[in-house]
Amino acid sequence: MPRSRRSPRRAARPAALALVLVLAACGGGGGGTGPTVLEWYNFPDDSGALQQAADTCGQASGGRYEIRYNKLPRTADGQRQQLVRRLAAHDAGVDIMGLDVTWAPEFAEAGWIREWTGALKEQARADTLAAALTTATWKDRLYAVPYNSNTQLLWYRDDLVAGPPRTWGEMLGQAEALARAGKPHHVEVQGAQYEGLTVWFNTLVTSAGGTILTPDASAPSLGAPAVTAAGIIRDLARSPAADPSLANQMEDQNRLAMESGTAAFELNYPFVYPSMKANRPALFPHLRWAPYPAVTADRPASVTIGGIDLAVGAYGRHPELAHEATLCLRNRDNQLVNALKGGLPPSLRSLYTAAELTASYPFAAEVLTALDSASVRPRTPAYQNVSIAISHALSPPSAIDPESTVSSLSGQIEDALASKGLIP
Structure with a gap:
């Protein structure tokens, strides 16, 4: 064979070898050239706490893995949509994911996340708040770890x-008195x-x-308590206490309104505390x-629990490392940083009496009391549709007619549980 036809093939071999080496070094697939890269998808965090946790755990692994923190969209709906699309396509690049506390039943039923069993399950449960564990459990099996x-x-x-x-009645009365006096008086709520x-x-x-659903989550429950709840929302919306933007307000708009000085009350999460400290000293x-x-003076409120649960993807190539890394991400030190930097309450009970937390988190006892008596959102794989039906029926709040709204909502929830009809 002429030399001129052999030379290009010989020249290609070093280039091909170099390409293989580069890909191996960058791939993080456990090929022996560096730490395995675990892909972690979670809500976008501006405080730096999540990136710090990822870096700390990677360093603590002794070079066995590193964690790449991928930021999901800002809204819960956008976060779920991206994860669902990836998991429905059996994406092997989703090792660890942050789930909203309502998603575990849906993701578990679809086979998208791995169950926690044996010693791993015991480590996950240790010192963890009972209500938080409930959000991560489906059919008596643990599918995630409260972060x-x-x-x-x-x-x-x-x-x-x-x-x-x-009570809500007392709060509306105080707000109306402030309004008559020409003082800041709005009640900020979502x-x-x-x-x-x-x-x-x-x-x-x-x-x-x-409750919104029956104990077996097979049908709507609602009834008189739901009519009372709808009436409270309507009463606020039609009172001077209502922010003019109530029908468009979310948590962050509530925070900003309180910081602007126009509000007297705010129903919101603890992230508002460090924000006010930084923005409006x-x-x-x-x-x-x-x-x-409370709704009535003789019965304390049962506040809906929130938070993020960490789950291990069913299609990831490194489940053992992913489980280990997940436990590290939500360990005591990382939860403490997350609370102090991001204002997010821990899921570990012992932290609520730790001096490191209480010094900067003076409301820790009140948060723990609320979590110990917390309610959970309806536990069903169809939760997304149920939630959409509820928020649609109650919007705008000023248009609510308690009896008829709840009656209509009951039928919409029945359809949502049966996957019938169109989502509003």
């Missing part, structure tokens, strides 16, 4: 009111047509002694906290 928990408190300004209201409105409704229903000394308002 952080969350609950809402009542935040109020002590320069406007002498003491916090105990009234937009999204998951936050469902959470508000669920908290009010359970605080009134009811002059107003910060007047920000106080109290238990979530």
Whole structure:
């Protein structure tokens, strides 16, 4: 064979070898050239706590793995949509994922996440709050590990009111008195047509002694407690206490309104505390906290639990390392950083009495009390459709007619559980 025909083939071999080496070094697939790269998909965190946890755990692994933190969209709906698309396509690049506390039943039923068993399950359960574990469990099997928990408190300004209201009725009365006096008086709460409105409704229903679904999650329950809950939402929306933007407000808009000085009360998560401290130092000394308002004075509120659960993807190539890394990501030190930097309450009970937390988290006892009596959102693989039906029926809040709205909602929930009809 002529030399000129052999030379290109010989020249290609070093180039091909170099390409293989580069791909092996970058791939992180456990080929022996470096640590295995575990892909972690979670909510976008601006505090740096999640990236710090990923880096710390990678360093602690002794070079066996590193964790790449991939930021999901900001909204819960967008986060779920991206994960569902990847998992439905059997994406092997999803090793660890952060699930909203309502997603475990759906993802487990679809076979998208791995069950935690044996010693791993015991490590995951140790010191973890009972209500948080409930969110990660489906059909008595543990499918995720609570990364952080969350609950809402009542935040109020002590320069406007002498003491916090105990009930929704008292709060509306105080707000109306402030309005008559020409003072800041709005009650900030999540009234937009999204998951936050469902959470508000669920908290009010359970605080009134009811549930949205029957115990076996096969049918709507609702009844008188739901009518009471819908009435409270409507009453706020039609009162001077309502922010003019109530029907479009989410958690962050509530935070900003409180920081702007136009509100007297806010129902929100603890992230508002470090935010007020950083953004409005002059107003910060007047920000106080109290238990979530009750529906009636004789029954404490049962606040809907929030948070993120970490699950191991069913199609990832490194499940053993993924389980190990997940336990590291939610260990004591990383949860403490997440609480202090990001304002997200831990899922480990012992942290609530730790001096490191309570020094910067003076409301830790109130958060723990709320979590110990927390309610959970309806436990069903069809939760997404149920939630959409609820937020649609209650929007806008000012248009609610308690009896007819709840009656209509009952039928919509029946259809959602049976996967019938169109999603509103």
